[in-house]
Amino acid sequence: MAQQFEDRFQRKFYYLRLSVTDVCNFKCTYCLPDGYQPSGQKNSSFLTLPEIQRVVRAFADCGTSKVRITGGEPTLRKDFNDIIACVANTAGIEKVATTTNGYRMAKQVQGWQSAGLTHINVSVDSLDPRMFHQITGENKFTQVMAGIDRAFEVGYQQVKVNVVLLKDLNHQQLPAFLDWIKHRPIQLRFIELMQTGEMDSLFERHHISGVAIRNQLIANGWVLKTRAHNDGPAQVFVHADYQGEIGLIMPYEKNFCHSCNRLRVSAKGKLHLCLFGEQGVELRDLLAQDNQQQALIERIQAQLQTKSVSHFLQDGNTGMTPNLASIGG
Helix, strand or coil: CCCCCECCCCCECCEEEEECCCCCCCCCCCCCCCCCCCCCCCCCCCCCHHHHHHHHHHHHHCCCCEEEEECCCHHHCCCHHHHHHHHHCCCCCCEEEEEECCCCHHHHHHHHHHHCCCEEEEECCCCCHHHHHHHHCCCCHHHHHHHHHHHHHCCCCCEEEEEEECCCCCCCCHHHHHHHHCCCCEEEEEEECCCCCCCHHHHHHHCCCCHHHHHHHHHCCCEECCCCCCCCCCEEEECCCCCCEEEEECCCCCCHHHHCCEEEECCCCEEECCCCCCCCEECHHHCCCHHHHHHHHHHHHHHHCCCCCCCCHHHCCCCCCCCHHHCCC
16 A cells, blocks of 8 residues: 555545536535536546546555545436446445435435445435425425435445535424434434535525534433544434434534545546635546556645645635535535
């Protein structure tokens, strides 16, 4: 193995979030309220299967053990199963995850599992079909729920469900969500709304801290779980009376970035050191051929030495990210 990816703050990077498309078929209010708009840039094709293989191999060679395939909506790629297999068959990769809106899951999840997908996150911002439609712009609640049920049927032991916390829309639905996971092995993850360049006014209207939920959970006997080295940033709580778990992702909390263990590669082949970082570092020129692996690793290593100690979101710095779909959330 080459030298472990590590930055100047001694943070090690075990987790790659790999976007394979920025196209999405939902119109979530907090991400793409007007739907997907193509960038119109020249040479804007998404990473090919051989390019994906090379970038994943470089990360695996430097200690990364978990890859999350993201979008946009990653399942829109016709070669999605091939991408899963490519990542899963890379030496050193132990976890292959995806984040999906779940609208195709009921029909396709068995194929994903056969290809090597080990973990699934599904976005479900409300258990009320009308509110779900209002937030996502799509009347697909029934299909998404059927997809979650089907994932359990084909053998997944746990499904993670992402809920973006939105004041005055879904933040009062905690009792309904708790009831839903009481007898289901779902890790429900409440994610604080994050401010991006195009979402300033929406952020001001709908941002709410996860601290109130955390206090409520602790008061009701929920206990914090220990994180694994390649876990994401969620604070996960468990309760003896519940089969499910609750995760809280609170990027505005002090020291949120201290445990950062993940890097991002966009669907166009740029390395992003932070979801709220700058324009990204071009890797694609080193992904065209197999003989560039060492140069690819060295470029990533060098860029890691420029990674900031924090995203500085708490200071009102939203970085260069226009929306979360653009580099895979």
